[in-house]
Amino acid sequence: MSNNIKNICVVLPTYNEAGNIHSTLEKIFLNQTMLHDYKLSVLVVDDNSPDNTAELVRSLMPKYSRLNLMSGEKKGLGDAYKRGIDYALKNLGADLIIQMDADGQHDPGLIPKFIGLAKNYDVVIGSRFVEGGSTPYFSSYRLLLSKLGNFLVRYLGAAYVIRDCTSGYRVIKREILVKCQPSSFPTRGYSFQSWLICELLRQGATIKESPIIFAKRETGESKLSLADQLEFFLNIVRIRFNNSEDFIKYCLVGLSGVIVNLGVYYYLTRFISFPITLSSPIAIEASIISNFFLNNFWTFKARPVKKSFQTRLLNFHLVAGVAGIINYLLFLALVYLVNIYDILAVLLGIAIGIIFNYAGNSLWTFRKEIKKPLINRGEDEKE
Ligand SMILES: Nc1nc2c(ncn2[C@@H]2O[C@H](COP(=O)(O)OP(=O)(O)O)[C@@H](O)[C@H]2O)c(=O)[nH]1
Ligand SMILES: [Mg+2]
Structure with a gap:
């Protein structure tokens, strides 16, 4: 982590904030006296507010030398952030x-406190939902909306480690933000915020939630x-889909494995009259090999996996072996004990086999070798 941070830029989107912007700017710039190692600047991103927020900001520029203004068409909070962040970085x-x-x-x-915390984390979130945080002025509707939104982002967006995924108060380090490529996000409105937090987590950001x-x-x-x-x-x-790309690919590979398995089984039993007790394991092995190549060169291609190709191949076989044995025993039990149609037994065996396979391969064979997101909440903030 770099410790020679010099420029802090507050990106401040405004739409009809003429009544608030002056006092907000004044309070932000007051912090400069405490931030000795940093230069504090502000970028107001105004979307042609009809209340003349932009004119007011322009009139304050002689007073604050590090005050910048961008104007644009109103397309939403997320769009304003995309333009503002891009400009601030570039x-x-x-x-x-x-x-x-x-x-x-x-x-x-709170800026100096958050900047202090950002020495040890990539992201600091001003959090309303950790101990010490609160929303005393929220209407019950807004509170419900916020809680529901957070619940969905946490559990569907794979951001369950974060309590406040929709907070609009955050400090984010340049390096991790660049990796997220915010200008490519598909969001225009407020959902930019939740998309960003999910993307930061996907990039392995270390995150600190501090109560507000x-x-x-x-x-x-x-x-x-x-x-x-x-x-x-x-x-x-969309976030859900974005986060489960690996799993969707794995399922497609699994589907191709089903075709290989079924095709080989069908060929052996129906064309060359092989006994079904031998045809099934041969069909399973054929699908294990085709699945390995597809998963290795497609599904998990982008994963930073430390293991060598040979180890992965061996691990994949061990996982598949266990899953294959389960598949085979289930097949035998279904055909000879339950007396079901053999093709249906093959399909049920494959379904159970795929579940074992995915869990084993995702968690073991192709295990990601990245640092775990370092999350820290609560009151350990004595920096
Ligand atoms: N530039 C720009 N700013 C916006 C837009 N929508 C909201 N904002 C600003 O984003 C900030 C958050 O919006 P706010 O109305 O306070 O949302 P709330 O706090 O969730 O109720 C405020 O500073 C708004 O002026 C927009 O479409 N464009
Ligand atoms: Mg607000």
């Missing part, structure tokens, strides 16, 4: 990006629209 040399609301709900006074009290909006109203809420729920499905 043109402002940001080593650390801070995401924050411009409406006073996130306390800018989600304050009251200073003025104006929430910009969270019904369209944002709908996009969020639709995106949960």
